[in-house]
Amino acid sequence: MLELRDIQVTRGDFILKADLAINPGTRTAVIGASGSGKSTLLSLIAGFLAPETGRVVWNGTDLTESAPGKRPISILFQDQNLFPHLTAAQNIGLGLRPDLRLDRAQQDQVAAVLAQVGLAGFSDRKPENLSGGQQSRIALARILLRARPILLLDEPFAALGPALKSEMLTLLDQITADMGTTVLMVTHDPNDARAFAPQTILVDDGVAHQPVATAALMDNPPAGLKDYLGLP
Numbered sequence: 001m002l003e004l005r006d007i008q009v010t011r012g013d014f015i016l017k018a019d020l021a022i023n024p025g026t027r028t029a030v031i032g033a034s035g036s037g038k039s040t041l042l043s044l045i046a047g048f049l050a051p052e053t054g055r056v057v058w059n060g061t062d063l064t065e066s067a068p069g070k071r072p073i074s075i076l077f078q079d080q081n082l083f084p085h086l087t088a089a090q091n092i093g094l095g096l097r098p099d100l101r102l103d104r105a106q107q108d109q110v111a112a113v114l115a116q117v118g119l120a121g122f123s124d125r126k127p128e129n130l131s132g133g134q135q136s137r138i139a140l141a142r143i144l145l146r147a148r149p150i151l152l153l154d155e156p157f158a159a160l161g162p163a164l165k166s167e168m169l170t171l172l173d174q175i176t177a178d179m180g181t182t183v184l185m186v187t188h189d190p191n192d193a194r195a196f197a198p199q200t201i202l203v204d205d206g207v208a209h210q211p212v213a214t215a216a217l218m219d220n221p222p223a224g225l226k227d228y229l230g231l232p
């Protein structure tokens with residue numbers, strides 16, 4: 001279980017509070033108005049921001065003092081975090097060894113995940129020679145290879161068109177179901193939340209709330225969320 005116990009975290013003048021728990025292997029959408037604190041919440045879990053009070057706990061282990069790289073977490077942001085000067089295979093290989101000195105078995109692992117995301121022949125391409133959808137697949141292949149138990153996504157496919165976005169969510173769905181990953185995904189799109197995540201954390205008025213059923217929240221949104229979603 002991922003627990004945020006009595007958290008208070010500050011960013012400039014902004015304060016976010018969170019006291020919630022997420023079951024392992026579940027998918028949770030994170031939704032809220034612009035500036036409500038969604039990215040702050042992910043940064044806190046990832047360890048880029050330290051709370052003034054409270055603990056971040058994963059399956060009973062206190063992560064609060066752990067450095068980001070030591071946490072059981074992968075993160076995917078909108079820009080896909082690909083390095084432009086590295087090939088597809090190298091970008092993925094970074095997930096295994098930051099110095100890229102991969103042995104034969106590790107090279108085979110990279111080739112295997114490339115095939116798994118449907119890009120078997122693309123290992124030597126640099127990001128500039130890949131489409132947006134292919135870049136997203138490379139980013140997903142890296143996640144697959146790292147196989148960390150928690151995955152944080154901050155509007156990962158927002159730059160893609162609707163068809164590609166839906167394709168990527170399906171691929172993400174397969175990958176994370178196979179690995180039993182606990183997923184938190186920030187999204188601005190209620191349809192993505194409905195399609196991907198049975199439960200949703202509403203971030204509103206400086207509070208990240210305990211997750212509730214996505215369908216119920218979207219069917220009957222509180223006033224702030226209603227305004228944000230542009231609903232009558």
Ligand SMILES: Nc1ncnc2c1ncn2[C@@H]1O[C@H](COP(=O)(O)OP(=O)(O)OP(=O)(O)O)[C@@H](O)[C@H]1O
Nearest residue numbers: 011012013014032033034035036037038039040041
């Ligand atoms: N580096 C920073 N220094 C000071 N204040 C910050 C910093 N980053 C964010 N904030 C403030 O923290 C608040 C929450 O920002 P955050 O990025 O978490 O919101 P968000 O819900 O992810 O927004 P968006 O949907 O627009 O990305 C905002 O009021 C923002 O102005």
